[in-house]
Amino acid sequence: MNNRITLKKIAAEFNVSIATVSKALNDSHEISLKTKEKIQEFAKRHHYKPNKIALSLLNKKTKTLGVIIPNIMNSFFTEVFVGIEEKATELGYNLISCISNESHDKEVNTVELLKSGTIDGFIVSIAEETQINKNFSHFNDAINEGVPIVLFDRVTDEIECDKVIVNxxxxxxxxxxxxxxxxxxxxxxxxxxxxxxxxxxxxxxxxxxxxxxxxxxxxxxxxxxxxxxxxxxxxxxxxxxxxxxxxxxxxxxxxxxxxxxxxxxxxxxxxxxxxxxxxxxxxxxxxxxxxxxxxxHGKYIGEMATKMLVDRLESKSELEFTTKIIKTSLIERGTTFSLK
CATH class of the missing domain: 3.40.50.2300 (Response regulator)
Known part of the structure; x- marks a missing residue:
């Protein structure tokens, strides 16, 4: 017998809708203080833990970002991913990370797999094969279906979206x-x-x-x-x-x-x-x-790309697409003379 407490069981207990229970547990101002207190106390007493999949279906948000990078062996992309992961965690989002291995077909399949309700948006650096054949339709299809994308480092003018690039x-x-x-x-x-x-x-x-x-x-x-x-x-x-x-x-x-x-x-x-x-x-x-x-500054690029995507996901109004340009720095070491 399944004794796990669910939104449905809490709703039945108080004869309210599942949506009302969800709002009460999230401390929404739309629910009266008395109702919120009763529902929250009941949930706490019965050790309620939210079902993330059910909540995502209810709210139409997964709180998950998809990350597609071309090559994990490249230290730059590793640094970017560290920045993405830290900023996503700070903002309350999970990640699904994939590697295209510079393959157009793998990139297309990954976008198709993830865009149908698995993630809320993508952070992507374009695969080498995709840049060579200039076929970006999989990204434009995702955007047209309401899944926002932030491109970083390897970008193209043929995709209208937010971008973070290095100069x-x-x-x-x-x-x-x-x-x-x-x-x-x-x-x-x-x-x-x-x-x-x-x-x-x-x-x-x-x-x-x-x-x-x-x-x-x-x-x-x-x-x-x-x-x-x-x-x-x-x-x-x-x-x-x-x-x-x-x-x-x-x-x-x-x-x-x-x-x-x-x-x-x-x-x-x-x-x-x-x-x-x-x-x-x-x-x-x-x-x-x-x-x-x-x-x-790969880590900063990752942080910036993540913030741009989450800002778009959580904005109540339509935002203009922007491109952030990150300046490089020269780190002097043993293979050059210093400027005097």
Whole structure:
């Protein structure tokens, strides 16, 4: 026999509706003080615990957010997720987190699975395959069905929603400017994320810094690779030009590989070769020498994205879509000289 106390049993006890019991337990001003006190006292005496699924059906809210990130092995996304989790907990929301593994099909299936009443809204960074094929219909369908989305980092103008982005253009411009101002004359760039919106913006920022200093852009020392291509071979070809004295890596795994290669070629760092990379994860801090990085403030991005989504979910009125731009910071370490 099931003796578990439920909203239905409490409603039958006082001959009121389930909605009235729910409002009384949530201390709603719509219910008289006398009725609230009787219902709350009865619930407490019988050790009532709310059924979250039933409440979500009643209120049409799950108090759960869906998070889809492309790659958990990337330290930036790990930092963002920490920020999302902490802010969601603070605001009283649970999370369902999924990894697209850069797959368009997996991303589509995840959105389809979660959007039908499982979650109240999504926080997403778009998968690489989705950015390549430019098919965003699954996100637009979710929004049209009333499920709000906040995009972060990897975004597109083809989805009208709230967004939190890093100023990747300015971050790369700042990094390249730092290399030039600390004495570098010929700066190579390595990117294994050229298919991504953030990768393209970083290349443009690098080029703009060169133009700012009247340095000609040399496409031959801009290394663009996909993740299956051999970075070491490509870098050896580029570094056969001994006049190259600076390197900007657009993410940290290529920076670690490049550092190992440069050390094996007996370069003095930073005297003969200076290196800066995106992003400020753990790896650049635990190699020798430690790598100067561009920090994207991932945890803050996660907190901001979560707050924007919850604000939209809980707003009584329609909100305009907004885009928050997060500034990067340069963290100086052992692979560059300091500006004096």
């Amino acid at each position: 990747d253009f300015e971050g790369a411009r700042h990094a390249t400017d730092h290399l030039i101002k600390t004495g570098c004359k010929k700066i190579a760039l390595v990117s294994i994320i050229d298919n991504l919106s953030v990768g393209k913006l970083r290349v443009e920022g690098y080029k703009q810094a060169l133009l700012d200093h009247n340095i000609p852009i040399n496409e031959k020392i801009i290394v663009r690779l996909n993740k299956k291509e051999d970075l070491e071979t490509s870098m050896k070809i580029v570094l056969s030009d001994k006049s190259i004295d600076g390197l900007l890596c657009l993410e940290e795994s290529s920076a670690i590989q490049s550092l190992q290669l440069i050390k094996s070629m007996n370069y003095k760092i930073p005297e003969e070769m200076s290196i800066i990379c995106f992003t400020n994860g753990k790896l650049p801090q635990h190699v020798t020498p430690t790598i100067t990085t561009i920090s994207q």
